[in-house]
Amino acid sequence: MQRVLVVPFLLLLLALAGVIYWASYRSSEYAGREFSQTVLLNMVERVTNETENQLIGARVALNTVVPNPIYSPADYTTAPILVPRSQDELERQLWIATGFFPAVNNYVYFGGADGSFVGIMRKLDMIELRLRKPDSSVRDVFSVAAPGKRLGLLRFDDYDPRTRPWYKTAVMNGRESWSPVYTDFTTREPTLTLSKPAYGSDEQLVGVAATDLSLSQLTEFFKSLSVSRNGVAFVVERSGAIIATSTNERPFRMQGDALVRLKAEQSNSPLLRQAWDQVKAWQANGERLETPVSREFDNEGGTIQVGATLLRDPIGLEWISIVAIPRADFIGNVSTVFYQSIGIAILAVLVLLAMGASLLHWVLTDIRKLTAAAESIGLGRPLEPLDIRRADEIGLLAKSLQEMERNLRTDKLTGVLNRQSLASRIEFRAHAATEIQPLRFALLFVDLDFFKQVNDQHGHDAGDKVLAEIATRLKSALRSDDEVARFGGDEFVVYLHGALSVDDIGAVRTKLLQAIQVPIALPSGATACVGASIGWAQYPGDGLDVDALLKVADHRMFERKKARAAG
Numbered sequence: 001m002q003r004v005l006v007v008p009f010l011l012l013l014l015a016l017a018g019v020i021y022w023a024s025y026r027s028s029e030y031a032g033r034e035f036s037q038t039v040l041l042n043m044v045e046r047v048t049n050e051t052e053n054q055l056i057g058a059r060v061a062l063n064t065v066v067p068n069p070i071y072s073p074a075d076y077t078t079a080p081i082l083v084p085r086s087q088d089e090l091e092r093q094l095w096i097a098t099g100f101f102p103a104v105n106n107y108v109y110f111g112g113a114d115g116s117f118v119g120i121m122r123k124l125d126m127i128e129l130r131l132r133k134p135d136s137s138v139r140d141v142f143s144v145a146a147p148g149k150r151l152g153l154l155r156f157d158d159y160d161p162r163t164r165p166w167y168k169t170a171v172m173n174g175r176e177s178w179s180p181v182y183t184d185f186t187t188r189e190p191t192l193t194l195s196k197p198a199y200g201s202d203e204q205l206v207g208v209a210a211t212d213l214s215l216s217q218l219t220e221f222f223k224s225l226s227v228s229r230n231g232v233a234f235v236v237e238r239s240g241a242i243i244a245t246s247t248n249e250r251p252f253r254m255q256g257d258a259l260v261r262l263k264a265e266q267s268n269s270p271l272l273r274q275a276w277d278q279v280k281a282w283q284a285n286g287e288r289l290e291t292p293v294s295r296e297f298d299n300e301g302g303t304i305q306v307g308a309t310l311l312r313d314p315i316g317l318e319w320i321s322i323v324a325i326p327r328a329d330f331i332g333n334v335s336t337v338f339y340q341s342i343g344i345a346i347l348a349v350l351v352l353l354a355m356g357a358s359l360l361h362w363v364l365t366d367i368r369k370l371t372a373a374a375e376s377i378g379l380g381r382p383l384e385p386l387d388i389r390r391a392d393e394i395g396l397l398a399k400s401l402q403e404m405e406r407n408l409r410t411d412k413l414t415g416v417l418n419r420q421s422l423a424s425r426i427e428f429r430a431h432a433a434t435e436i437q438p439l440r441f442a443l444l445f446v447d448l449d450f451f452k453q454v455n456d457q458h459g460h461d462a463g464d465k466v467l468a469e470i471a472t473r474l475k476s477a478l479r480s481d482d483e484v485a486r487f488g489g490d491e492f493v494v495y496l497h498g499a500l501s502v503d504d505i506g507a508v509r510t511k512l513l514q515a516i517q518v519p520i521a522l523p524s525g526a527t528a529c530v531g532a533s534i535g536w537a538q539y540p541g542d543g544l545d546v547d548a549l550l551k552v553a554d555h556r557m558f559e560r561k562k563a564r565a566a567g
Contacts (some may be wrong), residue, residue, distance in 0.1 A: 041409045044292045047233050047406060049420060055313050057101035058194040061108045062152035064097040065209040066198045082207055083198040083276050087118050091129065092147045094120040102489060105211045110160025112207035127236060132159060159185060166193035170208045177319045183259045190215045190252045190259050215251055218244035231325035235311065240264045243319055247272060274299060275324035279308045289320060303327040325354050409488040413464055414471035422485035422493060423546045438485050442538045445553035446495035449531035450489040462522045464531060473515040509534045533561040
């Protein structure tokens with residue numbers, strides 16, 4: 001009787017343990033797959049958005065030099081804004097154009113139909129003016145400190161802009177255009193150029209404005225991306241020619257004077273080659289990649305998840321952005337926990353049922369938190385604290401998720417939000433708003449004054465210290481519902497939540513200025529003093545989206561800076 005009762009009971013306990021193990025394993029596997037897909041697509045969108053921002057920056061720079069025609073709704077006509085004919089006036093325009101995104105579009109130039117040339121190149125240690133007079137056969141390169149202030153002649157070269165690929169492409173197309181990849185005249189590196197023709201009132205060609213996008217520069221940006229331990233991110237043309245990659249290989253090589261592009265199928269990275277083969281197969285089966293696509297395949301190292309989307313520029317550029325990450329980089333060895341659990345259950349069969357139920361609850365609760373967190377990242381919602389205090393793979397996964405979320409949403413130097421994260425949070429608040437409780441807020445555009453002097457006098461490490469300290473002061477001066485984001489360089493954007501009057505905004509602006517102007521102690525023992533110019537915009541009065549509000553705030557900031565300089 002004892003055997004009849006005990007054996008079935010033990011078998012029942014073992015069966016229950018097996019069911020618990022199977023259910024837990026399947027649930028974790030499903031949650032891990034969903035989580036990894038969500039994070040992968042988020043990474044694809046991030047890579048795509050960051051690359052698009054560089055392309056958008058190029059268009060913004062050119063529109064400063066050669067503005068688009070003005071449309072008149074009164075008579076349904078457009079009137080062109082003529083490009084300055086004076087090289088001095090063109091130089092001033094180019095200074096402004098290179099100031100928008102100096103880290104990306106640091107070289108903007110104009111080649112005249114008469115052979116003249118004016119270009120501003122912002123380097124880390126100097127600013128160059130590249131100038132060719134209409135009646136000259138050479139181009140002079142000067143070191144300059146400000147518009148019209150030349151420090152000395154650096155070199156000269158035999159350069160005619162009319163012979164360059166970017167000039168010919170714009171003239172041939174008669175509109176804003178991307179050139180094919182070609183070898184840069186000065187650096188001898190592969191370069192992609194956005195160029196835009198300018199016409200006079202007589203509709204005759206005046207010249208071509210242009211700005212470069214270096215493949216080396218794009219590759220360095222991709223190398224800085226935190227993809228994953230073994231993952232890879234890259235951008236290719238439809239032909240498979242690599243534009244940029246997060247691997248250590250260059251997307252080109254020079255064979256004598258000839259430029260030889262690296263194709264994806266020629267890459268030294270097996271993962272990159274396999275990912276490209278997968279994306280080619282998708283396209284052959286009719287996948288257009290208009291929206292991000294995520295799929296998986298198996299290789300000798302396990303399951304690989306691949307995400308891809310089309311990166312299309314309105315001017316005609318068409319690339320494919322691809323991210324490939326081994327799933328093991330996302331979920332680690334979560335299954336190890338369950339194998340250990342079933343072993344313990346066999347050794348402690350009398351308490352197996354209780355342990356199984358406890359383990360199921362313990363594991364699934366944390367996995368549900370991870371799944372919800374992944375959905376929050378995918379939807380752009382702020383990530384709430386996970387409160388997962390575990391030392392196993394799920395605990396490591398939680399830490400990795402939080403670290404990944406911080407990398408996606410914050411500026412590494414200052415610890416405040418980045419521009420994209422601020423826009424996502426504002427969008428989230430907009431979706432949560434109702435007619436009874438509509439969204440109201442103001443944006444402040446903060447541009448530091450005298451920051452360049454800090455870098456020049458004390459070095460870039462001191463500049464980084466100043467930026468981090470200013471970010472801390474801005475956060476300390478605000479309410480808990482407000483936000484601070486680094487816009488880029490020495491610029492910050494402040495989000496003020498709620499309905500605020502102009503006087504309220506002025507009071508906050510004064511408070512921030514007082515906080516910024518307090519001297520900052522540097523590690524060298526010296527002190528740095530900076531100021532700020534602050535513009536503002538209110539939602540919805542000044543605009544219905546973040547870009548529109550930032551333009552208004554930037555304009556008001558610039559007007560305030562200009563008024564102060566004039567005073």
